[in-house]
Amino acid sequence: MRLEVNGDHHEVTGPTLADALTELGWGEARVATALNGIFVARAARGETDLKDGDRLEVLAPMQGG
Amino acid sequence: MRDFYGITLAPPLMLGTAQYPSPAVLEAAFRASGASVATVSLRREGGQGQGFWKVIKGLGVHVLPNTAGCHSAREAITTAQMARDLFETNWIKLEVIGHTDTLQPDPFGLLEATEALAADGFEVFPYTTEDQVLAAYLLQAGAKVLMPWGAPIGSGLGLNNRYGLKTLRAAFPDVPMVIDAGLGLPSHAAHALEMGFDAVLLNTAVAQAGDPVAMARAFALAVEAGQSAHAADPMAPRDMAHPSTPVVGKAWL
Numbered sequence: 526m527r528l529e530v531n532g533d534h535h536e537v538t539g540p541t542l543a544d545a546l547t548e549l550g551w552g553e554a555r556v557a558t559a560l561n562g563i564f565v566a567r568a569a570r571g572e573t574d575l576k577d578g579d580r581l582e583v584l585a586p587m588q589g590g
Numbered sequence: 591m592r593d594f595y596g597i598t599l600a601p602p603l604m605l606g607t608a609q610y611p612s613p614a615v616l617e618a619a620f621r622a623s624g625a626s627v628a629t630v631s632l633r634r635e636g637g638q639g640q641g642f643w644k645v646i647k648g649l650g651v652h653v654l655p656n657t658a659g660c661h662s663a664r665e666a667i668t669t670a671q672m673a674r675d676l677f678e679t680n681w682i683k684l685e686v687i688g689h690t691d692t693l694q695p696d697p698f699g700l701l702e703a704t705e706a707l708a709a710d711g712f713e714v715f716p717y718t719t720e721d722q723v724l725a726a727y728l729l730q731a732g733a734k735v736l737m738p739w740g741a742p743i744g745s746g747l748g749l750n751n752r753y754g755l756k757t758l759r760a761a762f763p764d765v766p767m768v769i770d771a772g773l774g775l776p777s778h779a780a781h782a783l784e785m786g787f788d789a790v791l792l793n794t795a796v797a798q799a800g801d802p803v804a805m806a807r808a809f810a811l812a813v814e815a816g817q818s819a820h821a822a823d824p825m826a827p828r829d830m831a832h833p834s835t836p837v838v839g840k841a842w843l
Contacts, residue, residue: 531634555643556635557672564671584672585639586646589631589656590606590743590771590793 526577543570545581557584592766592788594735595681595713597652599626599789603779603813604654604768605806606793613645615802620649623806627652629683629791631659632673654715656683663702670707680713683737683770683791693743693771697724701731708732717770720754722761729765736762737770737791740782744794746774749781759786776805776812783816784824 528535530549537545542565546552558565559582565573575581593599605625610616620628628651633639646653655673660666663686670682686703688696695718704714714733718724725736738758741747749755750772759767769782770791779790790813799805 531636551635554635554640555676556639557632557676559668559672562668564668564675566671567675583635584632584676585635586643586676587631587633587639588606588608588610588642589629589658590608590791 526575526579528575529578529580531581531583537575539575541571542573542575542581545575546570546583549583551583555586558582559584592764594715594766594768594789599652601626601810601813602783602789602817603627603809604629604770604789604791605796606791607642607646608793609797610802613642616797617645617649618803619796619806620651622803622810623796624810625651625806627654627789627791629654629656629793630677631656632669632676652681653677653679654681654683655679656717657685657703659687660685661687661696661699663699663706666699666703667706670703670712671710674712680711681715682707682712683715683717685717695719695739697721700724701727704728704733705731715768720751720758722754722758725758725762725765729762735766735768737768739771740769740778741772743771745772746795747772748774748778749785752781752785755782755787756785776808779809780812780816780819783813784819786820 537548539545561580601624603625604627605623606629655677657666657669660669666686686696686699688694700716704716707714715735715737716728716733717737720738741750766788768789768791769787773792774795782790796802796806
């Protein structure tokens with residue numbers, strides 16, 4: 526299926542958010558996720574199914590004031 | 591002593607992690623400042639987040655994630671939820687920005703987000719103005735700490751409205767308050783602590799100084815001086831001169 530990940534298009538198999546993160550290379554990474562603008566907790570990624578056209582945000586720790 | 595959701599900060603200095611010339615300078619500045627809290631943000635993972643997190647973990651300080659750049663309560667709430675998942679802390683420096691030029695908080699969005707996040711178990715540090723009425727609403731909404739600005743973020747102007755800040759401090763004597771944003775010089779930080787504020791948060795003043803590590807050290811000294819001065823109960827200012835040398839016993843010449 527086709528996802529929009531951090532603004533870029535990606536093809537993933539899924540079917541869950543946890544699967545997609547592994548495919549995208551973030552399986553072990555410290556990241557936070559939101560699907561179509563809604564927060565998805567780390568613990569819920571395995572039960573969160575994706576569908577074609579979903580918009581995924583994958584955020585990481587970054588410099589801040 | 592007023593604490594921050596059960597945590598006593600020693601020294602009461604929070605330092606931002608942005609805009610340093612390099613990660614090495616960031617680490618050296620933290621060591622020189624002795625800061626007890628590091629503020630961080632969340633951004634789209636572009637390959638640098640994991641390395642940055644290692645640097646922050648290595649500092650061994652409390653981590654305070656922010657919602658910088660959020661312009662609505664909804665956006666700030668979602669960012670806070672993601673921050674809690676990522677940083678494993680209930681602390682959140684809540685920014686809901688109302689204007690792009692001044693980065694002034696949107697009081698209505700801030701109140702809405704504070705209420706929602708406090709009800710959800712977050713320990714909210716709302717970035718606010720010196721507005722005393724808004725402060726009362728934020729406390730009522732569940733915030734147990736306030737972060738009034740000194741001046742607009744990154745401006746380096748210091749304490750823009752000392753009267754307003756003094757009034758705010760006096761109005762809520764039991765509430766821990768951090769002067770956040772706008773500090774440009776160590777003297778600004780010293781002044782904030784002398785006035786009875788419990789901590790200061792700064793970033794640009796250190797990160798963008800010609801020598802960030804030396805400036806971090808200068809802020810550490812200022813914070814210590816300001817805190818000691820407040821504890822020592824400063825004299826009240828007077829409009830007129832008052833001789834410090836005794837008048838009695840002066841010679842007739």
